[in-house]
Amino acid sequence: MIVTIDGPAGAGKSSIARQVADRLRFEFLDTGAMYRAVTLGALREQIDLDDTEALVEYARGTTLRWEDYRIYLNGEDVTDEIRTTAVTNAIHYLADLPAVRRQLSLQQRQIAEGRDIVTEGRDQGAEVFPDAECKIFLTASPKERARRRQQQLAQMGRHLSLDEVLEKQNQRDAEDRGRPLGALRPADDAVVIESDGMSSDEVLERALEIVEQAIEAQKVKDC
Numbered sequence: 001m002i003v004t005i006d007g008p009a010g011a012g013k014s015s016i017a018r019q020v021a022d023r024l025r026f027e028f029l030d031t032g033a034m035y036r037a038v039t040l041g042a043l044r045e046q047i048d049l050d051d052t053e054a055l056v057e058y059a060r061g062t063t064l065r066w067e068d069y070r071i072y073l074n075g076e077d078v079t080d081e082i083r084t085t086a087v088t089n090a091i092h093y094l095a096d097l098p099a100v101r102r103q104l105s106l107q108q109r110q111i112a113e114g115r116d117i118v119t120e121g122r123d124q125g126a127e128v129f130p131d132a133e134c135k136i137f138l139t140a141s142p143k144e145r146a147r148r149r150q151q152q153l154a155q156m157g158r159h160l161s162l163d164e165v166l167e168k169q170n171q172r173d174a175e176d177r178g179r180p181l182g183a184l185r186p187a188d189d190a191v192v193i194e195s196d197g198m199s200s201d202e203v204l205e206r207a208l209e210i211v212e213q214a215i216e217a218q219k220v221k222d223c
């Protein structure tokens with residue numbers, strides 16, 4: 001069974017998706033890590049980010065592996081390195097390219113094939129897994145997301161004003177919503193969780209409730 005959890009940056013998808021997977025003993029796939037890893041590779045190779053052909057060719061020549069919550073680029077574990085601001089700022093150059101998206105989407109489908117898995121990203125329910133048995137779109141207002149992100153950054157010793165965080169987040173939202181293929185949007189049959197005012201435990205319980213209902217519906221269908 002495939003469970004997709006999509007939503008904008010800062011909605012808390014990663015943590016909820018991991019916890020849902022843990023609780024249900026499903027596997028977990030962080031598709032953002034795949035986009036981040038290819039971007040890191042392109043930066044390391046100093047490919048001109050405006051040279052779309054070179055980016056597509058580079059992406060075609062890379063091997064990504066996802067194992068035990070870690071991402072490997074051409075065999076090297078890059079899980080920690082993909083979280084830098086340089087990578088975050090450059091992702092859209094690759095994530096905007098339909099050829100790169102098609103390649104990563106294909107890999108995502110291969111990883112999920114025949115598994116019980118929670119996949120997390122932007123386009124999982126609407127484009128990569130249109131037939132997924134359970135689709136969740138997790139979101140919160142821009143201000144709420146920025147506030148949470150600001151707290152997270154402060155815990156890591158980076159103190160930014162709410163306006164600074166909000167500005168960067170708005171930019172990422174616009175990039176994620178505006179791409180021609182793989183744009184951030186809820187699938188028509190996704191259940192939306194609007195998490196303003198909810199604690200992370202409440203969000204988790206709501207997500208589990210949605211998945212459990214989908215599991216029950218699947219059992220009835222299989223009967």
Ligand code: C5P
Nearest residue numbers: 009031032033035091095121122123176
């Ligand atoms: O989820 P995370 O913030 O790590 O994703 C980083 C970026 O990768 C997103 O802002 C988005 O541009 C891109 N992405 C994507 N499609 C996905 C997952 C992530 O385009 N399925």
